[in-house]
Amino acid sequence: MTLEQPGNWLFFKNSKPLFTFSTGITLCFFVLSLIGVLHHEMWNDELQAWLLARDSDSIFDLFANMKDEGHPALWHLVLFGLTRLTQNPIAMQFFHLLIATGVVYVFARFAPFNQLIKCLFTFSYFPFFEYGLISRSYSLGCFINFFI
Numbered sequence: 001m002t003l004e005q006p007g008n009w010l011f012f013k014n015s016k017p018l019f020t021f022s023t024g025i026t027l028c029f030f031v032l033s034l035i036g037v038l039h040h041e042m043w044n045d046e047l048q049a050w051l052l053a054r055d056s057d058s059i060f061d062l063f064a065n066m067k068d069e070g071h072p073a074l075w076h077l078v079l080f081g082l083t084r085l086t087q088n089p090i091a092m093q094f095f096h097l098l099i100a101t102g103v104v105y106v107f108a109r110f111a112p113f114n115q116l117i118k119c120l121f122t123f124s125y126f127p128f129f130e131y132g133l134i135s136r137s138y139s140l141g142c143f144i145n146f147f148i
Contacts, residue, residue: 006099022108022114022140028131029104036133037093050089053079059128075137096135103131103139106146 052069053076056062062080066073082091106129109119121127130140 018109021118022105024118025108025122026101026105029128030101032123033097033100033128033132036129037097040093040133042089042093043134046092049076049079049088050083050092051134052076054083054087056080071137072141075140078140079116092135096139097132099143100127100132100139103127103146106143110146 049069049071052065053062056065059080061079062076063073066076069076078095079092082095085091104122107124107127111118113121131142
């Protein structure tokens with residue numbers, strides 16, 4: 001194996017160790033976040049977005065109800081679709097967990113940092129708690145920005 005950067009023994013050009021690392025850290029993030037989500041009591045702002053989406057009769061009604069909201073409309077549109085499948089707000093938490101896990105995988109797989117930095121970032125406050133456990137639009141924004 002050759003090193004991509006001199007002196008950086010944690011980041012190989014060979015993609016198999018990188019794939020194994022990114023899959024492992026993503027799985028670890030998912031399991032720990034799942035435990036956190038199962039024990040997380042949803043906050044008012046999380047349920048506010050869910051209730052706006054659930055109680056809107058149409059997409060136009062959703063936009064009218066969102067006039068005082070500070071979050072982007074995409075998160076509410078996604079929740080609008082989810083509320084048509086189920087009335088249980090736990091679905092929002094699990095959907096958000098999948099998005100946050102996707103963000104971690106993309107970061108762990110493609111970010112130009114070594115494994116230590118990727119681990120420290122993944123399990124730091126914002127990615128793990130703020131963007132991982134609390135169901136808001138932030139993880140969706142990160143996921144979209146990673147592909148732009």
